[in-house]
Amino acid sequence: MTVFGAEQIEEIKMASRYFDKYYVAVNIGATIATLSISLIQNDPENQTNYFYGYLIAIIMLISAAVLFIIGYRYYIHIPPYETIILKYIPVIINAFQTRRNYLNDRQTRNRNREDSWINRNIFNEEETMNTDEQTLSFLDYANVVNNGKYNDRVVNDAKSFQRAFIVFLLLIPYWIIYYQV
Numbered sequence: 001m002t003v004f005g006a007e008q009i010e011e012i013k014m015a016s017r018y019f020d021k022y023y024v025a026v027n028i029g030a031t032i033a034t035l036s037i038s039l040i041q042n043d044p045e046n047q048t049n050y051f052y053g054y055l056i057a058i059i060m061l062i063s064a065a066v067l068f069i070i071g072y073r074y075y076i077h078i079p080p081y082e083t084i085i086l087k088y089i090p091v092i093i094n095a096f097q098t099r100r101n102y103l104n105d106r107q108t109r110n111r112n113r114e115d116s117w118i119n120r121n122i123f124n125e126e127e128t129m130n131t132d133e134q135t136l137s138f139l140d141y142a143n144v145v146n147n148g149k150y151n152d153r154v155v156n157d158a159k160s161f162q163r164a165f166i167v168f169l170l171l172i173p174y175w176i177i178y179y180q181v
Contacts, residue, residue, distance in 0.1 A: 007078050033057070084157045087150075091158040094149045095142035102141065 005022055009015050041053035139162070142148035143155050150158075 008076050010076075033060075084154075084161045087154055088158050088161055091139060091142045091150055091155060095139050098141040098146060098148045099138065102147070 002019070002022060005018055006015055009018050037053045037056060040056065041049050043049045136146065137159065139155055139159050140146060142150045142158075144151055148155075
């Protein structure tokens with residue numbers, strides 16, 4: 001929301017005011033939500049209060065999404081410029097296709113080698129290929145160097161996005177457990 005809101009402002013001087021107001025609103029909303037939902041859920045007389053606490057949170061989330069969608073036509077629409085989120089899935093697909101082609105080619109070469117009488121001379125070459133193959137990660141198969149379609153920068157960005165996505169995915173159970181304490 002911070003980036004989206006900043007894109008809606010056309011003047012540079014107004015951006016700092018937006019961020020000030022945004023963070024004040026977020027902190028006030030978080031304080032009210034934390035206090036009100038915890039007060040509702042901690043009533044010892046009624047055990048169904050957890051349901052009502054979560055119901056309030058779901059209703060607020062849905063109402064915020066509806067308000068966001070209603071204002072869609074008034075937003076300033078800026079097309080995305082080389083976002084890794086849009087390139088991540090094609091990089092994975094290309095890495096999968098390139099790796100599959102590589103394994104099929106290697107399997108064909110191995111069959112041909114078994115049929116030929118030159119097996120002894122090729123043995124050292126095959127060992128060096130296997131050591132190179134072990135240092136490659138799955139996404140490295142999408143590199144141009146490995147017959148993929150993408151340059152090193154895009155593949156490295158996809159690797160970084162994958163690591164960051166795992167961290168953010170792990171934050172969900174962390175915060176669920178944290179708020180239950």
